[in-house]
Amino acid sequence: MRSSNIRYTEHFVATADRCQANGHRSGILWFTGLSASGKTTLAFELERILFQKGWRTFVLDGDNVRHGLCADLGFSAADRAENIRRIGEVAKLFAESGCLVITAFISPYRADRDRVRTIAGDLFHEVHIATPLEVCERRDPKGLYGKARRGEIEGFTGISAPYESPDAPELQLDTSGLTVAEGLGRLLEYVDLKFNIG
Amino acid sequence: MRSSNIRYTEHFVATADRCQANGHRSGILWFTGLSASGKTTLAFELERILFQKGWRTFVLDGDNVRHGLCADLGFSAADRAENIRRIGEVAKLFAESGCLVITAFISPYRADRDRVRTIAGDLFHEVHIATPLEVCERRDPKGLYGKARRGEIEGFTGISAPYESPDAPELQLDTSGLTVAEGLGRLLEYVDLKFNIG
Numbered sequence: 373m374r375s376s377n378i379r380y381t382e383h384f385v386a387t388a389d390r391c392q393a394n395g396h397r398s399g400i401l402w403f404t405g406l407s408a409s410g411k412t413t414l415a416f417e418l419e420r421i422l423f424q425k426g427w428r429t430f431v432l433d434g435d436n437v438r439h440g441l442c443a444d445l446g447f448s449a450a451d452r453a454e455n456i457r458r459i460g461e462v463a464k465l466f467a468e469s470g471c472l473v474i475t476a477f478i479s480p481y482r483a484d485r486d487r488v489r490t491i492a493g494d495l496f497h498e499v500h501i502a503t504p505l506e507v508c509e510r511r512d513p514k515g516l517y518g519k520a521r522r523g524e525i526e527g528f529t530g531i532s533a534p535y536e537s538p539d540a541p542e543l544q545l546d547t548s549g550l551t552v553a554e555g556l557g558r559l560l561e562y563v564d565l566k567f568n569i570g
Numbered sequence: 571m572r573s574s575n576i577r578y579t580e581h582f583v584a585t586a587d588r589c590q591a592n593g594h595r596s597g598i599l600w601f602t603g604l605s606a607s608g609k610t611t612l613a614f615e616l617e618r619i620l621f622q623k624g625w626r627t628f629v630l631d632g633d634n635v636r637h638g639l640c641a642d643l644g645f646s647a648a649d650r651a652e653n654i655r656r657i658g659e660v661a662k663l664f665a666e667s668g669c670l671v672i673t674a675f676i677s678p679y680r681a682d683r684d685r686v687r688t689i690a691g692d693l694f695h696e697v698h699i700a701t702p703l704e705v706c707e708r709r710d711p712k713g714l715y716g717k718a719r720r721g722e723i724e725g726f727t728g729i730s731a732p733y734e735s736p737d738a739p740e741l742q743l744d745t746s747g748l749t750v751a752e753g754l755g756r757l758l759e760y761v762d763l764k765f766n767i768g
Contacts, residue, residue, distance in 0.1 A: 383614060383617065383629060384614050384615070384617065384618040385617060385618055385621045389621070390621070393621070393624070416581060416582050417582070419581065419582065419583060420582040420583055423583045423587070423588070423591070426591070428626070430663075430666075430667040431581060432663070440659040440662065440663070440689070441656060441659040441660060441663075458639060458656070461638040461639040462639060462660050462663065464638065465628075465630070465638070465639075465660065465664075466663075466664075466667070468628075469628040469664070469669065471667065491638070
């Protein structure tokens, strides 16, 4: 414990009161999956739809966060672990503020994701965007798989670094046979079931 | 640049649209001041009042964040700098989500605060809780000044580590002659002026 003179201060406003005011529960939809599996597209589309319904929602996205909070981190296993730890803590703060936060990170290591589950408890919902590698590689919208195959990127998840699938995600979604609208439909069904206040 | 294969993704929902939906502007009220100056008390009371008015608001508090996001950091100048950098990035994310976020950190170094101003731009409002050292030391609700004077805490701001006052804070509030209600009154006046959507 580095911080021995620290006490925890309680907010006067409980998360439950925030949720009541917002008309929905708060929590974390933790999207995990390969590059080009559809995480970012689905996350931002889901955010838009929920916003239009009047919900409090916000996307934390791998690409975006790495320009700011985690700009000091690279892609080694240790840096990926610290990246995911910080995102988990931030996502928890957003959820405590009443927000349904959607995170879109490859987050390839089971232990890193499980640590977030430990941090966030019941707020954490693991959503495996389970599009198979061959489909992701065929899509390759940023040309990253090509670069990784040619050895121009080191430690690329699925090619030269592992992806550890979740054992028991709250939701699993393989987008390979689905339109974006169909994928969103599945997600909205889950959100309605878990976060709607009846 | 550690992250050369990263592109910035734009949200489909603009911050301005979020503010319109919330009925108020978003931003960061960055409280800075000595230990026991009144930062945390005022921050949590302000949060409660704004929540009751239906505003989106959330406190990031030094004591709380150091249990989570910054649990790996101590109180050296370098660790304080990294602590403030991370909080600045998180506060910016909250502001981008439409929230009026209130941060309550000693944040003693001018350069660290100015870096947050650079990160967050117009969203950043520096609020100097300018209660003098002798008043803070007399209050000493956690007995920390006593410990610092006895040499039981190293690098304690105001005693054995510097506090660099802001040169041109957006708001300055010395709580020594004020009740909590009076201090809140000043803050609410400022919030109304800057964040109310007319």
